[in-house]
Amino acid sequence: MCKASVERAMLSKENIERVGEHVWEISKTFRDDMRVPARLYADEDLLDAALADNSVTQLVNTATLPGVIKHAIAMPDIHQGYGFPIGGVVATLLPEGVISPGGVGYDINCGVRLLASQASAAELHPYLEHIAHRLYANCPSGVGSHGHLRMSNTELDQVLHEGSRWTRDQGYASRGDLDHTEEFGRIPGADAAFVSDRARERGRNQLGTLGAGNHFIEVDRIAEVYDEAAAARLGIYLDNVAVQIHCGSRGLGHQVCEDYVSRFQKTVRDYGIELPDRELVCAPFDSREGQEYFHAMACAANFAFANRQLLTHLIRQSFEEVLAAKIKEFELHQVYDIAHNMAKVEEHEVGGGSVRVCVHRKGATRAFGPGSSALPDDLRELGQPVLIPGSMGTASYVLIGTTKAMQQTFGSTCHGAGRVMSRAKAKKVVRGAELREQLRNRGILICAGSMSGLAEEAPTAYKDVSRVVEVVHRLGIGRKVARLEPLAVIKG
Amino acid sequence: MSFEEIEHTADRAFRVTGRDLAELLENAARAIHALDQAGPAGEPSGTREIEVEGVDGESLLVNWLNEILYLEQANQLVCERFHVDELKNHHLRARVETRKCDRSSTHIKAVTFHNLKIRKTSKGLEAEVVLDV
Numbered sequence: 001m002c003k004a005s006v007e008r009a010m011l012s013k014e015n016i017e018r019v020g021e022h023v024w025e026i027s028k029t030f031r032d033d034m035r036v037p038a039r040l041y042a043d044e045d046l047l048d049a050a051l052a053d054n055s056v057t058q059l060v061n062t063a064t065l066p067g068v069i070k071h072a073i074a075m076p077d078i079h080q081g082y083g084f085p086i087g088g089v090v091a092t093l094l095p096e097g098v099i100s101p102g103g104v105g106y107d108i109n110c111g112v113r114l115l116a117s118q119a120s121a122a123e124l125h126p127y128l129e130h131i132a133h134r135l136y137a138n139c140p141s142g143v144g145s146h147g148h149l150r151m152s153n154t155e156l157d158q159v160l161h162e163g164s165r166w167t168r169d170q171g172y173a174s175r176g177d178l179d180h181t182e183e184f185g186r187i188p189g190a191d192a193a194f195v196s197d198r199a200r201e202r203g204r205n206q207l208g209t210l211g212a213g214n215h216f217i218e219v220d221r222i223a224e225v226y227d228e229a230a231a232a233r234l235g236i237y238l239d240n241v242a243v244q245i246h247c248g249s250r251g252l253g254h255q256v257c258e259d260y261v262s263r264f265q266k267t268v269r270d271y272g273i274e275l276p277d278r279e280l281v282c283a284p285f286d287s288r289e290g291q292e293y294f295h296a297m298a299c300a301a302n303f304a305f306a307n308r309q310l311l312t313h314l315i316r317q318s319f320e321e322v323l324a325a326k327i328k329e330f331e332l333h334q335v336y337d338i339a340h341n342m343a344k345v346e347e348h349e350v351g352g353g354s355v356r357v358c359v360h361r362k363g364a365t366r367a368f369g370p371g372s373s374a375l376p377d378d379l380r381e382l383g384q385p386v387l388i389p390g391s392m393g394t395a396s397y398v399l400i401g402t403t404k405a406m407q408q409t410f411g412s413t414c415h416g417a418g419r420v421m422s423r424a425k426a427k428k429v430v431r432g433a434e435l436r437e438q439l440r441n442r443g444i445l446i447c448a449g450s451m452s453g454l455a456e457e458a459p460t461a462y463k464d465v466s467r468v469v470e471v472v473h474r475l476g477i478g479r480k481v482a483r484l485e486p487l488a489v490i491k492g
Numbered sequence: 493m494s495f496e497e498i499e500h501t502a503d504r505a506f507r508v509t510g511r512d513l514a515e516l517l518e519n520a521a522r523a524i525h526a527l528d529q530a531g532p533a534g535e536p537s538g539t540r541e542i543e544v545e546g547v548d549g550e551s552l553l554v555n556w557l558n559e560i561l562y563l564e565q566a567n568q569l570v571c572e573r574f575h576v577d578e579l580k581n582h583h584l585r586a587r588v589e590t591r592k593c594d595r596s597s598t599h600i601k602a603v604t605f606h607n608l609k610i611r612k613t614s615k616g617l618e619a620e621v622v623l624d625v
Contacts, residue, residue, distance in 0.1 A: 080500065420501065
């Protein structure tokens, strides 16, 4: 099954050709099993960082997937994952091109949501500590945390099929929230019949929970606006308070991925698919197995949309508890919600014609340009908002998707800073309690359940997000709109 | 050492050895237990039987470790002391002793197949396992 005969040529910078400013290419001839060239979007330093671990080899491996077209793509925040690199974009030609559960990852529809207010950071400052504590108390976080909802099987099915629409029907979401969510908060094609009992069990009590790891809720200040007109269209103004949510489909999504990666170990044999890494297992999109994974993945994605929506509800309640009668008409409106671990069926222009493809974005963000029919009426002319969270204690960015991203990267851009240091090493060199103190001295409040978890997420373990965003902006596959600086971080 | 943590940029990984497949499986279970424990374990809560299978040694290893993680997360348990009772044709029957735990005991989302290969060495078997955290 695994192509043991393929010689793993050692990859070095000599195998990488510069084909444009910040664009690098590994030719299809580099390895016998490559079906398309691999492309990296990075400046020279970020390229060197990518070459320091196995991420570029992982990128080359994705160029071997059956049906892959144009290029296997890596964003400037590329780093080593398992199977696909994190920061990878791979499109396969439908109907026969493959879908790979490992190309989506275990945290299906891990994503980011941004809420913005009309109140300034100065107005909020006296209440910030109280707000941070209410957020920590109200939004369940940490490993295996349970939410407030107890759902029957029928209700869980509704969540899996309807995503954010279910939360709207329950009174947890407004129409505006859904309009400003990727796919309007519901991925079509969900069928809960293909979600295992085990996945249901793991997810049943986790709706409306943050989880642990790099997931967070963050209260931010809009620290800089690069494009006032675009920012105004999004309701973002200098010095105002905003809130980011970063989380995904929790145990339900993990189990869906695990179920299908395990099952596809045999499926690839059945279809005679040879791969350089077993985590890349896949099935033709139009096969029974491919369709069943897609139905299950869509369910997990919908669960994640509903999860971020419920957290949004809890966040709004938390602010209300503290600010009612203190700041008049305080509101948190939804700027946008985007996924960065997903496989989507989309139409793209390739070689002068329109093709239907399955775009895998693994640690990469959809970044559709102006005019896309996937956007709601009020954003269509502007383009899709793209949310790029930085590492803990550092800046985050709001970008807008571009026509160039549509032409070059299947409407995709980066998703964050990208790790450079292992979690084990971060825990050795950083002490969580000291880090919390340092951030506090910089005016950033941290509420965290685990000090070792905090150390793992230390800013020093990540690339500089500003540098990643600058490359994306200069390449034109995302346009800077605003920079956010953290005021308070809530972590599991 | 029957297992040791190895560097991985974004996730966690370990190298594990065993004289044979049964010992490799037991040691790998001990490795994930040692690498990642979210909180102190409570009172002993009995023994559980686990039965898993795979299409080969590697998939058996992944399925076995994922089964342990599921048991821990679904039942708020910590698994310790792993004993293989029967191992035939990539089909495994084993027992694990468990302790109660207030919350889910692990940060590990899943055990992956990334570059997974059980290799023969002069002393038995060796594998490197990458965990998604």
